[in-house]
Amino acid sequence: MSRDPALAERYIDGLIADGDLRAAGEALATMPQWLVVDVLERTEARDRGVMFRLLAKDTASSVFEDLDPPLQSELIHDLHDEQVRDIFAELDPDDRAGLIDELPAKVANRLMRELDPEEQALTAAVLGYQVGSVGRRMSPEYVSTHPDTTAGQTLERVKQRIDQTETIYALPVTDNERHLVGMVGLRSVMKADPETPIRDLMNDAVSARAIESDETAARRAADERLIVMPIVDKEDRLVGILTIDDALQILEDADSEDVARQGGAEPLGRPYLSTPFRALVRSRIVWLLVLALGATLTVQVLEVFESTLEQVVALSLFVPLIIGTGGNTGNQAATTVTRALALGDVRKRDVARVLWQEARTGFTLGLILGGVAFAVAGLVYGMDFGLVIGLTLLTLCTIAASVGGIMPLLASAVRADPAVFSNPFISTFVDATGLIVYFLIARAVLGL
Amino acid sequence: MSRDPALAERYIDGLIADGDLRAAGEALATMPQWLVVDVLERTEARDRGVMFRLLAKDTASSVFEDLDPPLQSELIHDLHDEQVRDIFAELDPDDRAGLIDELPAKVANRLMRELDPEEQALTAAVLGYQVGSVGRRMSPEYVSTHPDTTAGQTLERVKQRIDQTETIYALPVTDNERHLVGMVGLRSVMKADPETPIRDLMNDAVSARAIESDETAARRAADERLIVMPIVDKEDRLVGILTIDDALQILEDADSEDVARQGGAEPLGRPYLSTPFRALVRSRIVWLLVLALGATLTVQVLEVFESTLEQVVALSLFVPLIIGTGGNTGNQAATTVTRALALGDVRKRDVARVLWQEARTGFTLGLILGGVAFAVAGLVYGMDFGLVIGLTLLTLCTIAASVGGIMPLLASAVRADPAVFSNPFISTFVDATGLIVYFLIARAVLGL
Structure with missing residues (x-):
């Protein structure tokens, strides 16, 4: 199977045009995920729905996550309510917020109501910030630690909560009132004697206010080469984290916008061929x-x-x-x-x-x-x-x-x-x- | 102390102009590192040398690392041989290779000779690839593991080698001939039962050939949201890793280049005010x-x-x-x-x-x-x-x-x-x- 998205797309399109959906599904199943995403991004809206329904359930969720929100929103119209609900439930809160901006209010409200209460609360926290602010792009799922906790205790806590957080590789350190007091890398925690208090391991945090522009915050994270940037409210209390992959996405979008506007056009906000x-x-x-x-x-x-x-x-x-x-x-x-x-x-x-x-x-x-x-x-x-x-x-x-x-x-x-x-x-x-x-x-x- | 780089620079410049170097040094010492970097990037070449010599030794190395290679090369002419040698020894091999491109061959050769043999070999590995290839930007310092190794053994190995690698958060998995066979996240290793072999935890690797263009490789790493992308030679043997922060830097430079050329100019390759x-x-x-x-x-x-x-x-x-x-x-x-x-x-x-x-x-x-x-x-x-x-x-x-x-x-x-x-x-x-x-x-x- 060729790894050229142009060829792969033509191949799958051909199978779909011939009505051989089973062969198309099998071909998609052999492709690495990035190729599936590329193929979907190159296809016309109608065929995109057909292809997406051919994906295995697990693949479907993670492919969906990698698509731009406008494509996600178009896909949702092509899927069954049940499938939509499942995919929506599996998205990270920040990705969910990005999708909600693209959906008709009625659909968005229904989907939100069908979420379990915890996920609802996490999503609502992100939606509480304006579009364009870093609060809207942060992840509210993180593991934090306390200056008096030891390295060993922190490591235990990380292991326990390993599935409920976007990343474990750098941890915000907060005091009893949830004020951000520093950051500590998992690397230092692992390296240290288990009895060492985090206080002795943590560094000053480079953070961003949730209401700051996402581009400013992401640029700072990039300049500082941070894998994780803590996001705080105006009282300096931790409200979320921005991971470097999200920062990179923000910067890429911002650069696309600048490039488009310098060329005298509005940014497309979606892949060219799918536009x-x-x-x-x-x-x-x-x-x-x-x-x-x-x-x-x-x-x-x-x-x-x-x-x-x-x-x-x-x-x-x-x-x-x-x-x-x-x-x-x-x-x-x-x-x-x-x-x-x-x-x-x-x-x-x-x-x-x-x-x-x-x-x-x-x-x-x-x-x-x-x-x-x-x-x-x-x-x-x-x-x-x-x-x-x-x-x-x-x-x-x-x-x-x-x-x-x-x-x-x-x-x-x-x-x-x-x-x-x-x-x-x-x-x-x-x-x-x-x-x-x-x-x-x-x-x-x-x-x- | 203001955190606006424009003000901070004017303040330090003023102190230097007044000849009050001690006060300038103290002011620099109170600033976070990103601000010191910003200030240096805004200053004229002559003052930059003065400021840099005022920094504490540890700060100096890590500030130096954050500067663009053209500025690094200018600074080197202002420093004592001994200081240059120390800073050069502390750079990561990939950053060292970037600096060498900017230095006169004579200076570069002398500095290379003064390195210890191991660092020399690591740097030479990177320098073996052409400018513009991802091999030139990769880090040859990594920890890898083997499919038959257990999660527990891998964790031990990571802890032992924690100081000799650029990152520990994702590990390439190689066979006995150093062929890349997969990747495993530290998260899965920590989460797993210590007896689990890596074979059961690893995923297919998304990798890049060392001779591929750095931009293509970095874009793939970004699209796949990889914290670490393994770099292989033409026999698929692991030769290094590209970390996401380096990928981000590559993409930022590539975007700067595109933007400049679309505006009908060549990229500056250094901060505007220092140009x-x-x-x-x-x-x-x-x-x-x-x-x-x-x-x-x-x-x-x-x-x-x-x-x-x-x-x-x-x-x-x-x-x-x-x-x-x-x-x-x-x-x-x-x-x-x-x-x-x-x-x-x-x-x-x-x-x-x-x-x-x-x-x-x-x-x-x-x-x-x-x-x-x-x-x-x-x-x-x-x-x-x-x-x-x-x-x-x-x-x-x-x-x-x-x-x-x-x-x-x-x-x-x-x-x-x-x-x-x-x-x-x-x-x-x-x-x-x-x-x-x-x-x-x-x-x-x-x-x-």
Whole structure:
């Protein structure tokens, strides 16, 4: 059996199309779980339901867990109530909360009511936090220990509760009021003499508030290389843990979102091939319309300078080159600073440093590009023309890099997504500004 | 003491500028390690050396480990030979290999010679694999077990070797010839009866070949939510492990690279504020020149149609809007598909599906945008003009989305970075194509 998801999917699809469900089920049963997940993610909604029903019960639950919530929600409509109830009961509370966001309220309520009380309470704890907060992504199932407990006692406790927790590899240490006082790795616990109190083994905890943004918290966990980050409420009481695999998922989603928005589209939130064509259109049309609306500004600028254009039609030859270069310079700066912000390498209050850095960079880039353009355009179209193009690029690159650099910081200061706010804004701004700069310099140099 | 790195850095910088090194050292000593790392990453190279020398010896090693290799390499030039030797000896073999890539060969050789033989061998094992392969990023320090060993014996072995391994939380299982036969979680080992053989506890291993790309391997580890992924040679013998925190680092770097290249710049490979202004210029100038060179194509296209432009100067008013919209549509498609490729949601052989999906999407987007443009431009500039703009947008959006969608796949088929190849190429291609389409339609409709 090939391990290429494209081939595997075509194979299973073929069997289903032929009506040979038994063979399809047998083929699925021989595949490793990741391949089954990949195949489901590549298939159309209708076939996905058929395939999923062919999976063995145990496999089905763990495959379901690995799917994105929008796919989970679509699948649920294809399954029997009983099967849905079983799968829902087996999900971790945080995954359950993720699915609930996608379901119609009626279905969600019914499923919640059918859970046993303990699972209901755990899920409710996660649902109590806003979407986008780390509280919503944490696991409320953990084993904690106490500073006065010994290593031996802790190890016993871990063994007892080994099935009721998301991880045992790092344990939060709390006092009698459930306040977080430290973290201890299972490794230190195992290594220590059994009589050692946890107090002597624990480290300061790097934690996150449950109401903090999930991306900020996950980035901190990643930077600190934590397998487990404890999550606390505003009184510093432990309410859950964020495991590194969940942190990784959060960061991957956040990066997908940034990438999509920098490309001027909304994130899909689901695998590409499983995305219906209408959803693709929806994720793009709004931005295209907004950007086209912004671009009408360039039409207006050009109208203002129409008489100049009529006098020297050759000026219009360079319009795409000039606004293109301006846009590229602006995008470079915006992309670099947006990423630095996402990684926490730059903060809002660094605006002056970034401006200084980008203005110098833009000026230098403009000097090089403008110099080349002056030489080339000067040779082909005459010195005057070369001077116009060279000076325009010098000015525009300086402006574009400066604006591109500080725009993401300003966006994040007003709590907008830097990735959205920066690139689309910059295209519009730089295009219009570039044209104004170009024609003003042309008028001055060419004496129009 | 504030926990804002911007403030903390300004404070320490101030103390150093005043020459009060003792106070600076004391302030650094009170900070959590992540804050010290952040402060160092924000500081200029000269101050960074001063600050680093103020750190306590133990802190210094672990802070050093958290810095990016380019910063590590700069720091090394500021430290005494002895201090360098100590720090180098304490690094993990994979981190050591990362640093060696940044050091002058002479320094690297001297440091390697000064290592004890065992560490030398471990480092050499990692250095034996190419940069960019997962072998280069793996840890050769692990504890493995055997299918016939019992859970109790395994636990004993883990305890004995607890200090000589990167992680104990998941153990590779190997046969007598060191072939990988499975993986077992410490959790299952602890939970099981001590007499149970590992054979009954282990699962199939999801592994990576050492020569595989680090990004592919890390993405697999992340998708499978593995804390530890075993790395094997071409005979399937275990050679190392990739831990999830290293996987996360690899993915973060890969995403940074994609983001930078989609923005038309080379990745910095180090925190933004610590990047000298010349390095910023270097990371951008080549792309700007290449893109500007590509843009001269638009100058040539416009020259071909110069007589048309002279007849109807108003046509030039819409040039920025049209090529801008085409570029945006192409970028949306390219960005979406590049990300889907990076996430493994789309494979090279999906080119037909992607083309069909994007062509439909582009046509629909073009229908909407072209419709709006026809109505608006028709009202303001007359029906003929509206028709030209509308038809151009419809055609261009279809072309741009199709080309934008398949370009990343073609790039990856010829082993180029999809992120580089796609967006810059698309700007150039779509700008030139857009102009040709525009003027051909204009000539036909306006009867020029």
